[in-house]
Amino acid sequence: MTTKQLVEKLKQILPEKNVSTNENLRQLHGTDESYHKESLPDVVVFPENRNQVSEIMKIANKNHVPVVPFGLGTSLEGHVIPYHNGISIDFSLMNKIIEIKEDDFLVRVEPGVTRTQLNKELKKYGLFFSVDPGADATLGGMAATNASGTTAVKYGVMRDQVRNLEVVLADGTIIETGNQAAKSASGLHLNGLFTGSEGILGCFTELTLKVHGIPEHVLAARASFPSINDATEAVVSILQAGIPVARIELVDEASIHQVNIHSETDYYVGPTLFMEFHGNEAGLNEDVEFMKAIVQEHQCQEIIFEKDNHERQKLWEARHNLAYAFIHGYPGRKSMGTDVCVPISELANAIMYARENLDITGLPGGIVGHVGDGNFHVLLMIDMDNEEELKKANRFNEQLVMYALKRGGTCTGEHGVGIGKLKYQEKEHGESYKVMQQIKKVLDPNNILNKGKLIKIDEEEIIISEKSHSLDNKI
Known part of the structure; x- marks a missing residue:
């Protein structure tokens, strides 16, 4: 499929203004705040709801077009850089605070909401969202990388705040990973699986998060x-x-x-x-x-x-x-x-x-x-x-x-893997890494979601990753 054909298909499901091949916009979505080499997407799209995200994924999956979810580009290990080009899905138009359930200490938000935006609204209720990575990142991006920060020692990391995620899978299927209960002994822990998955398993379209009372x-x-x-x-x-x-x-x-x-x-x-x-x-x-x-x-x-x-x-x-x-x-x-x-x-x-x-x-x-x-x-x-x-x-x-x-530690406490820490994954996780690879293959058999990040699937990815990683390529 040519880029022109892809753009025409995307314009059938999105407003024309929400599909762009503008060079400057592509460059903005071809880098993050890391030292890693830039690579531009073929097209940038701005969905406004979960159904549009689902339709985008159906087109991409059918035509084997790579897809990279994009928040604000504050990541530090090349997470959002589309080294295989394709579609960059920008979630900035999905930025509504859907519901604040102050009695349950929960909030439902779209992925493009930033932590500053959320905390400004929560303050009216005497509440705050605890995860503070420094950058004013989107909550979708923070969940994707299992963000942490200065307050994690008391309140925990992003994974500790997630009660439920609405996720669009590679084939366009929409699922929910949890519920609003404080605990559950039912089923596998999908919240934990998808939080920190760095966009390789699906696109987040809604998050239910735990919030806290502002301290006295x-x-x-x-x-x-x-x-x-x-x-x-x-x-x-x-x-x-x-x-x-x-x-x-x-x-x-x-x-x-x-x-x-x-x-x-x-x-x-x-x-x-x-x-x-x-x-x-x-x-x-x-x-x-x-x-x-x-x-x-x-x-x-x-x-x-x-x-x-x-x-x-x-x-x-x-x-x-x-x-x-x-x-x-x-x-x-x-x-x-x-x-x-x-x-x-x-x-x-x-x-x-x-x-x-x-x-x-x-x-x-x-x-x-x-x-x-x-x-x-x-x-x-x-x-x-x-x-x-x-x-x-x-x-x-x-x-x-x-x-x-x-010494029993990890290669990344909070920045995530992306492309920068990819080479350490098998060393750190051993046989468990093969389980991760199998999960990726089941949920994304065509390997279109953030291809070449977090988990290596085929030799082509390894070659591209090595060429794209500006520092490791110099060793």
């Missing part, structure tokens, strides 16, 4: 330490003590330096923990006093509390904007971010290992992370035209991943 009191703090080891061991001690911290983030010395430049702050330059506590006033005060005693045992040099709402927001904005702080601080370089996750008992050694290896590379960068759940990132700033730097960056990333896997 919120208190944030910055605690600075003489070394990363002191800071990391303080985290482990806080968690082992059972203190219900809502956020606990590590920001190393190099990262604090970039924060101060980019966000115009004057934070103490040293390894620092950004923390936040939620609860009632009496309980929160007890938790904070306990935390203070623990960090002092780990040589804490300074602890500053941010009680003012403006200063608290400024603190978390600085943390969320850290990647941009490095990008702006090193013009001409691109950011490569790792995101391994290890058991808490392995966290201190893993971060020290990462710091030592980062120093060996000589590349500019920093270490940050949602260390409360064992997840941390190393941000590397790379000159993409420098072959030696590319080799160093890839070698560093692979060494860190292998370190995590050997």
